[in-house]
Amino acid sequence: xxxxxxxxxxxxxxxxxxxxxxxxxxxxxxxxxxxxxxxxxxxxxxxxxxxxxxxxxxxxxxxxxxxxxxxxxxxxxxxxxxxxxxxxxxxxxxxxxxxxxxxxxxxxxxxxxxxxxxxxxxxxxxxxxxxxxxxxxxxxxxxxxxxxx
Numbered sequence: 172x173x174x175x176x177x178x179x180x181x182x183x184x185x186x187x188x189x190x191x192x193x194x195x196x197x198x199x200x201x202x203x204x205x206x207x208x209x210x211x212x213x214x215x216x217x218x219x220x221x222x223x224x225x226x227x228x229x230x231x232x233x234x235x236x237x238x239x240x241x242x243x244x245x246x247x248x249x250x251x252x253x254x255x256x257x258x259x260x261x262x263x264x265x266x267x268x269x270x271x272x273x274x275x276x277x278x279x280x281x282x283x284x285x286x287x288x289x290x291x292x293x294x295x296x297x298x299x300x301x302x303x304x305x306x307x308x309x310x311x312x313x314x315x316x317x318x319x320x
Contacts, residue, residue: 200266210230219256219258229253232296240314241312261276262274262320274318275318279316
């Protein structure tokens with residue numbers, strides 16, 4: 172059995188990620204850029220239903236000037252809320268450390284020309300966890316490309 176399949180451990184991981192995000196935000200980015208060794212950013216979107224600003228702490232990888240995030244939601248059958256927000260409005264703000272930047276999102280799914288290359292980058296960056304998450308769901312997990320405006 173994989174750790175992601177054990178509900179108690181998954182719930183604990185979600186709580187730890189939430190605490191990490193609160194530290195990142197409370198310190199203005201002076202703390203929180205890295206979760207252990209994996210780099211993290213804050214993604215700020217506008218809620219598709221509420222119109223309110225939402226913030227998510229996500230691991231990322233680089234592809235040239237673009238940043239790559241993955242809508243894995245830990246292998247859940249539903250995509251994360253931030254993904255739905257970006258589908259409704261691809262304009263967003265990211266914060267890496269103390270630096271904020273406006274970005275536009277585009278979405279890569281299996282079958283797209285560059286999906287396999289992008290998946291390889293993000294999966295390697297996150298110690299092959301995304302391959303494990305994909306095995307937990309029938310939903311194709313998108314890679315989201317965040318390009319500077």
